[in-house]
Amino acid sequence: MSNPTLNPTQPHRVVVIGGGFGGLYAAKAFAKSKNVDVTVIDKRNFHLFQPLLYQVATGTLSPADISSPLRSILCQQQNARVLMKEVVDIDASEQVVITSESMIPYDTLIVATGVSHHYFGNxxxxxxxxxxxxxxxxxxxxxxxxxxxxxxxxxxxxxxxxxxxxxxxxxxxxxxxxxxxxxxxxxxxxxxxxxxxxxxxxxxxxxxxxxxxxxxxxxxxxxxxxxxxxxxxxxxxxxxxxxxxxxxxxxxxxxxxxxxxxxxxxxxxxxGVKASSMGSVLERRAEATLDRVGRVIVEPDLSLTNYPNIFVIGDLAHFNHHDGTPLPGVAPVAMQEGEYVAQLVQARLQHRATPNFIYRNVGSLAVIGQNDAVVDLGFVRFSGFIAWFVWIVAHIYYLIEFDNKLVVMVQWAWNYFTRKxxxxxxxxxxxxxxxxxxxxxxxxxxxxx
Amino acid sequence: MSNPTLNPTQPHRVVVIGGGFGGLYAAKAFAKSKNVDVTVIDKRNFHLFQPLLYQVATGTLSPADISSPLRSILCQQQNARVLMKEVVDIDASEQVVITSESMIPYDTLIVATGVSHHYFGNxxxxxxxxxxxxxxxxxxxxxxxxxxxxxxxxxxxxxxxxxxxxxxxxxxxxxxxxxxxxxxxxxxxxxxxxxxxxxxxxxxxxxxxxxxxxxxxxxxxxxxxxxxxxxxxxxxxxxxxxxxxxxxxxxxxxxxxxxxxxxxxxxxxxxGVKASSMGSVLERRAEATLDRVGRVIVEPDLSLTNYPNIFVIGDLAHFNHHDGTPLPGVAPVAMQEGEYVAQLVQARLQHRATPNFIYRNVGSLAVIGQNDAVVDLGFVRFSGFIAWFVWIVAHIYYLIEFDNKLVVMVQWAWNYFTRKxxxxxxxxxxxxxxxxxxxxxxxxxxxxx
Structure with missing residues (x-):
C-alpha cells in the first residue's frame, strides 16, 4: 500500500508512559507494526500483576511471582525499547516527554500511569x-x-x-x-x-x-x-x-x-484512589479536563480534546461509556484500551478511520477466600466454588510469563491442600x-x- | 527407666539461640524427647537456606523460595516454642538468656548464631x-x-x-x-x-x-x-x-x-567471615576462648570448658577435628553438630555417656554455573555436569518445606531451558x-x- 506519510527512514515514534496493563498491552499491540518505534518509560523495571498483590501482602506469593521484567517481556519485540526513568513533565507543543535527565520526542504519546491511594483530604x-x-x-x-x-x-x-x-x-x-x-x-x-x-x-x-x-x-x-x-x-x-x-x-x-x-x-x-500526577501535568500542559479524583476525561477515541496525538488509558482515564458512568479501574479495561489505541495509531498512519472505543465487558470477579468468590459476567452471575475456580483460571491465564503461571499454581495448590x-x-x-x-x-x- | 533427675512437672529447659541449620536441627532432634522443653530464639521469623542466597542476589529465586517460617517448621512439635527476639546477653551463673524485654531461664543452652562479614579491619x-x-x-x-x-x-x-x-x-x-x-x-x-x-x-x-x-x-x-x-x-x-x-x-x-x-x-x-557478637558475650560471661575471628573454641563434645551445659554449634563454633584445623562453616557441619548436642543432652538426662563429636564428611560442593560444579566426596572427586546435577539434588533435598522444593525446581527448570x-x-x-x-x-x- 502506498502511503505518503510513511517515511521508511523516520519511523513513527510512539512513547508509552507506564508499564502496567494499559501501557504494556499498547506496546505489545505494535509488535507487528513496521515503521513504528515504541518506547516504554517506567520508573520501575517490571510489570506488576496488581490483582494478586494482596496475596503478597498476606504471605502467599512472592513479589517476583506476580512481576515480570519489562525488558524480558519486550526483548523479542525489535521495535520496542524500555527506559527506566521517571517522567517529570511533557511539552505537548514541542512533542517531548521530559525526564530529569533527558527529553524524549514523540509523534504519539500514550499516558498510562494509573492511580494511587486517595485519603479524601486526610x-x-x-x-x-x-x-x-x-x-x-x-x-x-x-x-x-x-x-x-x-x-x-x-x-x-x-x-x-x-x-x-x-x-x-x-x-x-x-x-x-x-x-x-x-x-x-x-x-x-x-x-x-x-x-x-x-x-x-x-x-x-x-x-x-x-x-x-x-x-x-x-x-x-x-x-x-x-x-x-x-x-x-x-x-x-x-x-x-x-x-x-x-x-x-x-x-x-x-x-x-x-x-x-x-x-x-x-x-x-x-x-479510594486518585489519579497519578501525570493527570495534572496533562491539565497544565495539554488542556486536559480532570474529574473529581484527577482522572483525565478523554474523547470517545481516548485522545485529548485538543491533542489528538495524546491518549490516556487505564485507571488514569475517565471514559464515559453508554450509561454515563466512567469505566471501572480494572485490568480488562486498561488492556482493551491499550490495544485499541495501538490499532487506532496504525490505522491513522494508513489514513484509515477507526470507530470509537467500546469496552467489551468481560465480567467482574472478586475473591473472598478459598472456594469462595463472586463472578458477574453480565449475562450470568454466580458465587461460591465455581466462581472461585473461574477466578483462579482467569488470573493464571493473564499472568504474563510462563514461569509465573507455574509458580503461582504450585503455591496455590500448596496453600489449598495445607492452608500454609x-x-x-x-x-x-x-x-x-x-x-x-x-x-x-x-x-x-x-x-x- | 527410673531416673531421679527427671521431674515430670518440671521439664528440662533447652534454649536454642539462632534458627539456622545448627539451631533448627538441634531443636528438631528433641521432637520425641519427653520432659524437654525447647525454646528457639531468633531475631528473624524464618529459617534461611543460605547456600542458595546468591540465587536471590542474582535474580533467579525469591526470598520466600529459600526461607521457611520457623513457627511453621516447628508447629507440630509440641515441646518447642519460637520466640522472635534478639538476645543481648546471657548470665551463665544464673542460667538465663537476656533479651531487651525479658529473661529466659535455661537448663541447657545451645548457641548457634553464626557469623557475619569480616573486612579484616577495614x-x-x-x-x-x-x-x-x-x-x-x-x-x-x-x-x-x-x-x-x-x-x-x-x-x-x-x-x-x-x-x-x-x-x-x-x-x-x-x-x-x-x-x-x-x-x-x-x-x-x-x-x-x-x-x-x-x-x-x-x-x-x-x-x-x-x-x-x-x-x-x-x-x-x-x-x-x-x-x-x-x-x-x-x-x-x-x-x-x-x-x-x-x-x-x-x-x-x-x-x-x-x-x-x-x-x-x-x-x-x-x-571473609567473623563470629557474631554472641562469641564475645560467651567470652565475657562464660569464660569462653575465642579464635582469631571470634569463633568459640569448643570441647570435643561442643560444650564450653567451664560450662558443660552451654554448647556452641555451627559457624560460630571452632571445633578441632583430627587434623588440627577447625571444621568449615558449612551447613552439614552445623546440622550434625545440632543433632549431636540434642542426643548428648538426652543421654545426660538418662545418665548415659556420649562419645565425642565426630564429623562425618558428606563432601563439599560448589557450583560455577549451569551444567558446571565441583564435588569432593572425599573418596571421589568430580566436576562438570554430573557434579552440577549432584549439587541440584542435594540442595533440593535439604530445602525444608515441600512447596519450596517444588517452586525452586520450577524456577531452575525454567532458568535451565530459557536462561531467563x-x-x-x-x-x-x-x-x-x-x-x-x-x-x-x-x-x-x-x-x-
Missing amino acids: DQWKTAAPGLKTVEDALEIRRKIFMAFEAAEKEADLEKRKALLTFVIVGAGPTGVELAGAIADLAYNTLKQDFRTINTRETRVLLLEGLDRVLPPFTSDLSEKARAALTRRGVTVATSTRVTHIEAHAVTIQQGETTETIPAQTILWAA RGARLITGKSIEVLETPSVSELDKSPVKV | DQWKTAAPGLKTVEDALEIRRKIFMAFEAAEKEADLEKRKALLTFVIVGAGPTGVELAGAIADLAYNTLKQDFRTINTRETRVLLLEGLDRVLPPFTSDLSEKARAALTRRGVTVATSTRVTHIEAHAVTIQQGETTETIPAQTILWAA RGARLITGKSIEVLETPSVSELDKSPVKV
Whole structure:
C-alpha cells in the first residue's frame, strides 16, 4: 500500500508512559507494526500483576511471582525499547516527554500511569493506614500483619493483646474484601498451630464500608452473598460506617449517631484512589479536563480534546461509556484500551478511520477466600466454588510469563491442600523493630534496608 | 527407666539461640524427647537456606523460595516454642538468656548464631562492597546489579559505561565463585537481548582472590577445573591478588609489586567471615576462648570448658577435628553438630555417656554455573555436569518445606531451558535512586521503604 506519510527512514515514534496493563498491552499491540518505534518509560523495571498483590501482602506469593521484567517481556519485540526513568513533565507543543535527565520526542504519546491511594483530604492517615499499590506497599503490609501476631505472642497485657490481634480494613471494594478474607484465613487456619501463648482464633478482622453493602460495583444479590461468605469466614463486616479519624493503632468510626474508637494495631486502607500526577501535568500542559479524583476525561477515541496525538488509558482515564458512568479501574479495561489505541495509531498512519472505543465487558470477579468468590459476567452471575475456580483460571491465564503461571499454581495448590503460606517472612526493617513489642512503639523505629 | 533427675512437672529447659541449620536441627532432634522443653530464639521469623542466597542476589529465586517460617517448621512439635527476639546477653551463673524485654531461664543452652562479614579491619569498605548473609543483603545486591545495567543503558560516556558494566567480586571461596558465575551468566545469556544501547556481552566480571587458586578448601585439581570453567564462562579470575583499598565504585588491587585501581560500579564482598557478637558475650560471661575471628573454641563434645551445659554449634563454633584445623562453616557441619548436642543432652538426662563429636564428611560442593560444579566426596572427586546435577539434588533435598522444593525446581527448570531469571526486580529504594544515573551519585540517595 502506498502511503505518503510513511517515511521508511523516520519511523513513527510512539512513547508509552507506564508499564502496567494499559501501557504494556499498547506496546505489545505494535509488535507487528513496521515503521513504528515504541518506547516504554517506567520508573520501575517490571510489570506488576496488581490483582494478586494482596496475596503478597498476606504471605502467599512472592513479589517476583506476580512481576515480570519489562525488558524480558519486550526483548523479542525489535521495535520496542524500555527506559527506566521517571517522567517529570511533557511539552505537548514541542512533542517531548521530559525526564530529569533527558527529553524524549514523540509523534504519539500514550499516558498510562494509573492511580494511587486517595485519603479524601486526610493524607495524614497514610502512615497509620497504608494502602496497597506497589510491591513495597505489599511487603510493608506483610511485615505489619506478621509483626502484629509476633508482638501479641509476647504481650502479657490482655487489652494490648486484643488490640494487637485487631485488623481493620477500610473500604469493602474488591481489594478490601480480598484482604479481609485472606487475613481471616491466616488467623483462623494458617497460623492456628504456630503460637503457644496466643490463640490466633481470637483475632478480629473488621471490614468497614461507607456505603450500605460490600462490593458496591456488583449487583446487590452478589453483595449479599459476599457479605455472608465473609461473615462465615470470621470477618466482621460493618457497612454504612464512616471512618472519621485514624491515628496510629486506632480508628474512629461513625454509624448513624454513634461514634466509637477501636484500638487496632493494623489498619489497612482500601477505600479510594486518585489519579497519578501525570493527570495534572496533562491539565497544565495539554488542556486536559480532570474529574473529581484527577482522572483525565478523554474523547470517545481516548485522545485529548485538543491533542489528538495524546491518549490516556487505564485507571488514569475517565471514559464515559453508554450509561454515563466512567469505566471501572480494572485490568480488562486498561488492556482493551491499550490495544485499541495501538490499532487506532496504525490505522491513522494508513489514513484509515477507526470507530470509537467500546469496552467489551468481560465480567467482574472478586475473591473472598478459598472456594469462595463472586463472578458477574453480565449475562450470568454466580458465587461460591465455581466462581472461585473461574477466578483462579482467569488470573493464571493473564499472568504474563510462563514461569509465573507455574509458580503461582504450585503455591496455590500448596496453600489449598495445607492452608500454609510459605511467604510469610518479616523483612526489611532493622531488628530494633523486632525488639519493640508495645503497641505505641511499634512503628517509630528507624528504617534500615 | 527410673531416673531421679527427671521431674515430670518440671521439664528440662533447652534454649536454642539462632534458627539456622545448627539451631533448627538441634531443636528438631528433641521432637520425641519427653520432659524437654525447647525454646528457639531468633531475631528473624524464618529459617534461611543460605547456600542458595546468591540465587536471590542474582535474580533467579525469591526470598520466600529459600526461607521457611520457623513457627511453621516447628508447629507440630509440641515441646518447642519460637520466640522472635534478639538476645543481648546471657548470665551463665544464673542460667538465663537476656533479651531487651525479658529473661529466659535455661537448663541447657545451645548457641548457634553464626557469623557475619569480616573486612579484616577495614569496616569502612562495607558500604562500597556489601557482603551476602541476609535476605536484605541479597535484595540490596540484586538492586545494585540490575541498576548497574539500567544506568549503563542510559550512560553516553563510554568510560563511565565501562565502569557501570564492571562487577568485582572479592574472594573466590564458594560464595564468590557462585556469584561470579551467576553474574557472568546474567550478562552473557539472560540479559543479552534486553537492552538496545549497551551490549551486555561487554560486561566484565572480575573475581579476586588473595591465595594462589580459587576454591581454596578444595583440592588443587578441582580448583584448576573451577578456574577453567569460570574463564570459559567469561569471568576474569585474578588469584594471588590482594585488595588494598575499596571506595565507592573503585577497588585497588596489588599483584606482586604492581598496584592498579579498577573503576567498578558494583563491588561485592565474599572474602571473609567473623563470629557474631554472641562469641564475645560467651567470652565475657562464660569464660569462653575465642579464635582469631571470634569463633568459640569448643570441647570435643561442643560444650564450653567451664560450662558443660552451654554448647556452641555451627559457624560460630571452632571445633578441632583430627587434623588440627577447625571444621568449615558449612551447613552439614552445623546440622550434625545440632543433632549431636540434642542426643548428648538426652543421654545426660538418662545418665548415659556420649562419645565425642565426630564429623562425618558428606563432601563439599560448589557450583560455577549451569551444567558446571565441583564435588569432593572425599573418596571421589568430580566436576562438570554430573557434579552440577549432584549439587541440584542435594540442595533440593535439604530445602525444608515441600512447596519450596517444588517452586525452586520450577524456577531452575525454567532458568535451565530459557536462561531467563524472573526475579530480577529492582525494589526497595525510592524512585529518586532510579533517576540518578551517574556513577558517583548512585548510592547516595535517601532510603525509603
